[in-house]
Amino acid sequence: VKRVAASCVWLASKLEESPRKGKHVLIVFHRMECRRENLPIEHLDVFSKKYSDLKNDLIRTERHILKEMGFICHVEHPHKFISNYLATLETTELRQEAWNLANDSLRTTLCVRFKSEVVACGVVYAAARRFQVPLPENPPWWLAFDADHSGIEEVCKVLAHLYSLPKAQYIPVYK
Numbered sequence: 660v661k662r663v664a665a666s667c668v669w670l671a672s673k674l675e676e677s678p679r680k681g682k683h684v685l686i687v688f689h690r691m692e693c694r695r696e697n698l699p700i701e702h703l704d705v706f707s708k709k710y711s712d713l714k715n716d717l718i719r720t721e722r723h724i725l726k727e728m729g730f731i732c733h734v735e736h737p738h739k740f741i742s743n744y745l746a747t748l749e750t751t752e753l754r755q756e757a758w759n760l761a762n763d764s765l766r767t768t769l770c771v772r773f774k775s776e777v778v779a780c781g782v783v784y785a786a787a788r789r790f791q792v793p794l795p796e797n798p799p800w801w802l803a804f805d806a807d808h809s810g811i812e813e814v815c816k817v818l819a820h821l822y823s824l825p826k827a828q829y830i831p832v833y834k
Contacts, residue, residue, distance in 0.1 A: 669721060674732050685710065685717060690703075738758065739775075744779055750787065750792055753792060757782045760818060761778070763821060773814065776805045777810040781811045785818055
């Protein structure tokens, strides 16, 4: 689990706007492991065999993750559509709520299950329902943004489920 977590963090850093060196990811994960296991925090020597083994595991695990994902790693975030959609709908007062919902949607699988346009419409719809702001229905507003009503409803359902979950708690992972 720890190896996969480190590899996922390393891969994710490459895919977003803040790439990190494998060395830095390994050092941080080593320090976290020392803290969690109540061991004395020791510096991970980059010239040691332990570091070399960890680095090889990191690279190998990243390759396995990429293979399982079919090397498809690009995820388009819904945020870039929200402001345009709200300006078009003339409901800019929903901007902060829709943005918050889009941030929270990243804690789910929505960004890989639906196109970004659908997720953006879903968070706009959820924000409008929360603040009871009417959206045009004749013709349906979501058609102008290349979305379908069933996708929007699913986005709202997933977000509602997310908010119904208890607060996340740390569960220790043992060797």
